[in-house]
């Protein structure tokens with residue numbers, strides 16, 4: 001009897017010491033499994049430098065089993081912030097395009113001001129109309145949309161005979177809005193569906209701003225009061241997962257990641273499974289774009305989607321495109337649209353180009369709505385795309 005009691009006491013002391021070691025060794029990362037291939041880990045937000053006291057919602061507790069391994073309890077951050085556990089409070093996404101309109105300065109000066117200067121001339125000659133056409137083409141609006149805008153402006157200016165500067169400006173805004181597809185559905189599929197989280201897959205070539213965009217989306221969702229989990233399924237570059245963890249940590253969002261070179265589908269699966277158990281609103285998964293062959297990329301993205309859908313339907317597939325790459329970017333984009341059914345485009349780096357018209361080209365050539373635009377390197381420089389506000393901003 002005494003022997004049994006001693007054995008139990010040793011077991012209890014051992015357990016307590018083990019848990020203590022785990023906690024003190026750093027509460028930041030909790031292993032989910034020891035699978036050498038997947039090596040999935042889950043990153044807890046660590047307390048950043050103390051600042052604003054308010055905290056965004058955090059996911060509820062969860063358990064994790066690892067792929068094929070027995071379930072293991074994972075401690076997630078508490079719903080109420082611990083002392084010192086404070087996160088950034090990003091602004092909501094609504095109205096961001098208007099707030100960031102000055103970021104379109106380059107497009108504004110080359111397209112907007114260029115057109116307004118010509119339209120302000122007393123009587124428009126054939127040369128003036130040609131100049132308008134060239135300005136629109138130079139802004140990458142594309143031939144079809146340019147022809148439509150020029151024809152309609154010509155007709156309208158004849159009807160109006162002597163139009164004021166303001167009238168012509170409004171006319172230009174309305175023609176530009178018209179070619180930007182004001183009726184396209186740009187709702188982001190981030191909502192929970194049938195008791196499961198919304199799942200957003202983010203695809204695109206490396207360097208387009210994919211990882212940054214995933215981080216910005218997480219912030220925007222948190223700013224809108226949503227709970228989020230991130231999946232770092234770009235296992236080609238460990239730094240991409242580190243980058244994503246840092247984004248997540250700042251807003252109290254968990255990141256599931258794998259070993260460098262590991263199986264991206266396993267990480268995506270684990271992220272979504274964790275999201276289902278934690279009952280979060282949205283899981284956002286970053287994927288790799290650096291594959292040597294088109295068929296390799298298609299196979300991998302197809303697999304990621306299939307595997308994820310064992311847990312929850314994918315509600316949005318976002319293709320990230322760098323606005324400064326022009327036609328080249330559109331050609332690259334086709335590879336992705338053939339690999340997965342893309343439901344929306346994120347056009348990044350619009351702050352770095354005079355070719356704001358690329359939005360029109362991308363939508364027309366790919367037949368997919370631009371849903372978000374990147375307007376800078378700042379954490380909250382991502383805005384929902386609104387045709388009217390965009391046209392207003394580039395006309396100036």
Ligand SMILES: Nc1nc2c(ncn2[C@@H]2O[C@H](COP(=O)(O)OP(=O)(O)OP(=O)(O)O)[C@@H](O)[C@H]2O)c(=O)[nH]1
Nearest residue numbers: 206207208209210211212240348349374375376377
């Ligand atoms: N000016 C500007 N820079 C941006 C924008 N979006 C992303 N970037 C920058 O683009 C660079 C590449 O971004 P990443 O997010 O690392 O690109 P990626 O596609 O994920 O590339 P990998 O991490 O290699 O997969 C970074 O320096 C970002 O800060 C934007 O809207 N405007």
